Amino acid sequence: MDGAERAPLGSETWRRFRRHRLAVASTVILTAMLLAVAFGPLVWRVPINDIDFSAHLDGPSWTHPFGTDDLGQDLLARMLYGGRISLAVGLAAMLVAVIVGTAVGAIAGISRGSVDAALMWLTDLFLSLPPLPLLLLVIYLFREPLKQLVGPELGTFVLIVAVIGGFRWMQVARLVRAQFFSLREKEFVEAARALGMSSLRLVTRHILPNSLGPIIVAGTIDVAAAIIAESTLSFLGLGFPPDIPTWGRLLFDAKDYLDIAPHWALIAGGAIFLAVLSINFIGDGLRDALDPRSSA
């Protein structure tokens, strides 16, 4: 029943999205990048930590299409492997931000008075916190214990996703609250309430589905921001451990060889830039498609 009702809206959205040519091109690029990091390591079977000093700091060639780093490790293999983590962090942190933001915004939007005021005070407080210093502080204080608890790789992943998501939910919360404020006065919501629907059901069945558009747009932009945040942490040497070559980490290692091996930094930085740029364009296209009023 749902599918039949939503199909026309979906195709209308798609038609409007297609008009944004840069967004369509970005979708193609991003899909290619996702496919490459997902299946690339299965095709390009060079190990990421195969040290070969005879090929140290080589530029791109047939044996090493992206060149090699200071230990002669193959950069294509490292980029593909690191891309999995960089993109996974971006998506997971976005999910955290959207879930927390939707929950806070929905609770604030449906309850009036002091609960709403308190939650909005919390949101404003988080908005005025400088995220990077706090990210660094939290990582500094919690890194070691979490590593001991669940292992270095998973520990860092969970910590980074949690803190990045934990400092990015405010925009979504505000959007959701604003949507709820306008939607809860609409006739169809009033009708549902008059029929004796519980608040929870009202929210999940009627209000939330109707405020999905802005959430999707904000979520898309959040993926880009989370990728930048993770790369920033890795670039400062405070993200993933050195044996996990995320894109930011590759750039961190490459910056000391900028004069003799610029390809290294350019490839790692270029990948971050391309991913973030295409996600931002997709977000812009989705904004045009889902919310025609806001496209100024």
Place this chain on the structure above:
Amino acid sequence: MGRYLVRRLLIAVPSLLGISLVLFTVLALAPGDPFGELASNPNVPPEVAAGLRAKFGLDDPVFLRYLHWLSAMLHGDWGFSFVSRSDVDTLIWQRLPATLLVIGSSQVLALLIALPIGVYSAMRRYSIFDQIANLWAFIGFSLPPFFTGLLFILMFSIYLDWLPFVFRSDLGATGWHWYWEEFKQAVMPVAVLALFQAASWTRYVRSSVLEVTRLDYVTTARAKGLPERRVVVKHILRNALIPVVTLVALQMPALFGGAIVTEQIFRIPGIGSLLISSILANDTPVIMAVTFVFACLVILFNLIADLIYGWLDPRIAYR
């Protein structure tokens, strides 16, 4: 305006308290003990360690500890750096001017870039200029500052060899030459931060100008026969800037993130690079103090934004 300023200052107090609460919660929740090393050190007798704990009030209830910590923070008593063996506040006061200089000049430069481009693309909507400016803005805020910084170094320091890429606080020059050297070494960091800011500001300015241009009073001004230049500068811009100031203030916290990265790349001796080196050296008092200073700076800049807001929109200030 005076009453408005007092009101804004009073609003800043709860947010400062809130930020200090968040910082303290993070510190208190963190596993491990700042005196853990002392306790496990066999050379320190347990009664000395216990005495130290009592002196610093580590065994007090959480609420009291927070009050102690807050009053110490507000008194400027930020503790003693484990690594550099000096007071944290002297360390920060040494480093703060460089950070403020870079951030301040990058804001000015960003404004100089974003205002004309934003206004012009709004006036010539959908023109080639507008499309290029839009593309440029997207590229600008998709380029993370750490990558822009490396690209600049690669371009201007390595290939062209025009600018130094390590910031030196002890320039061996005097007079005009000193200013020139100082300018040369500040260009790249300031430009990196400014480009990142200007990209999103351009979009804010553009959409805000478009909103205002539709209003009736602009049509009236044009119908009066005012020259277009005057309409834009005197009538449109002032009102268009009101929402822009809000958005810029909202972005302020993110700016400090960019500043930390920039300081790290160009090795500027500011509080951002101090933060990173303290984290790498496990110097907790400095880390807490720098984070606190960053939070205070955010509030300070928000206050400045509020003042500009009041100046642009007298309705708010005199309400």
